[in-house]
Amino acid sequence: MSSDKETIRTRIWDEVPEPDNPFAAASCYCAGFDVYGDLLGKISWVEYLYLLFKLEPPSAGQAGLLEGLAVAIANPGPRDHSVRAAMNAGVGGSSHAACLAATLAVGAGQAGGAHEVALAMDVWRACGRDLNTWTGHLSRTPEAEQADVWPPAEHPPGFDPRGVSCATPVRRSLEYLSVRSDGDNLPWLQQHRGELERAAGLPLAMTGVTAAALVDLGFDAPQGEMLCLLLRLPGAAAHALEQQGYGYKKYPFFKDGLDLINDPGPVPRGDGRASR
Amino acid sequence: MNxxxxxxxxxxxxxxxxxxxxxxxxxxxxxxDLFNELNGISWMGLLLYGITGRSFDDKQLRLFEGIWTICTSYPDPRLWNNRIAALAGTARSTAALAIGAATMASEASIYGGRPVVRSIDFLFRARELLQRGADLQDVVATELKSCRGIAGYGRPLINADERIKPMLALAEELGFGSGAYVKLAFDIERVLLQGRWRFKMNIAALLAALAADQGLTRQAYYHFMVLCFSAGMFPCYADALNKPEGAFFPFRCDRIDYKGCSRRKWKSSLKTDEVKQ
Known part of the structure; x- marks a missing residue:
């Protein structure tokens, strides 16, 4: 290769070409490990996921925690906004990529989505495990430093603005993950959930548990946001395929759901009758 | 908790x-009624009516259409968003996926969405501060300090913006070349050129100023600009689709400049290497 060619700079991936084709890889190395000559058959999927992001193998505890988190957030169920987006695409016969792109677009948001998790991870970085700092933080309305494409936050990230009490799946996930974490944040969250919920005036949400787990795993907020987007796809994909099979006639349309406040009504026809 | x-x-x-x-x-x-009261409305008129609830006259619609046609749709497949459309074409994906993904990517930091939002936001804040008696030099200096730059001034890759001249010419032809926000945008540039910063205005500031002079809110302007790059994306997708598959700027293996860990062996405690007998 001539030295003036532009290159892809990376710490993640290296390749050795096949002898007969410079555009085909004979060997691929992820963070120094031979993917098809060594990792395949030895590494689990979540270990590989961790390796890709952190460039070092996870401990057994970290792999177990990421595995648990991946199960906890793999499928928020068919009522979830992001899964509904995938199913909407599915029932209309959209491409499968459109189903997942719809999930990503909706599941990216600040109300139950990946950006909320990233914002919650920022709060963990800012407040640590200091209850007074958390209480002060939760009593203020969060404000963005600059105008942004993201809408202003409407609730403290990690808490459920539509919740009444902490939902059972959230409590069970927190219980399960907190005893498996090598870090300190999940156990602290398990211990102080009640105080934090009182300060926020809202119950803890799955986004809050997810954020604590990702901080305990050593991910930064952009890595956490990416992982949340990625890990929510399995459920959305399965639900989209299922609804595609059932078809739009068996999927809610909210036939009588719109309450139009400014309907001008049918336009009168030339003969004086309405155009109905 | 209710x-x-x-x-x-x-x-x-x-x-x-x-x-x-x-x-x-x-x-x-x-x-x-879409088929009667809005019958005959242009696409740009309908788009802006949907975004703002307002009806714009022909001159205003020419201005908004000019913003899109002159300033935002370059059919160059090297540009970040267009390149996604071209990659979708060379990978034989669909047109909607190509344009959808390229549009999503246009909500970027170095171009597109964030400069769009931040440039009009700064103009609104600056004007408000000036009306309350602030000095423009101070407003600019404070913004530079707190945001490490001013959206709409300076440009990635080059410092001059070739779009300003034709866009300004259209705006002047339509009678929109000397609105309050356009004047402010140029006043800010003068401050930035006089100081040590040497930032020239880029098109984001001028477009934001033109939109602000037409009464668009920050949100309305942002929404109006979401689809603005789309005319440049289709040629990039189609070009790659109509050429041999996989042919768009291929990389050979040795174009990877690896900077990571040296070769090593995996040690795992997990039993994932069992082979069925």
């Missing part, structure tokens, strides 16, 4: 003034 009341209130009920489809009969679009 947030569920909002959900109970909205179950199977969406109160809206935005519109509805009456199957087989008619469509209401923000309070107007």
């Amino acid at each position: 947030g569920e009341q909002t959900l109970l209130d909205n179950e199977d009920r969406w109160v809206t003034g935005m519109g509805a489809w009456f199957p087989g009969e008619r469509v209401v679009f923000r309070g107007k």
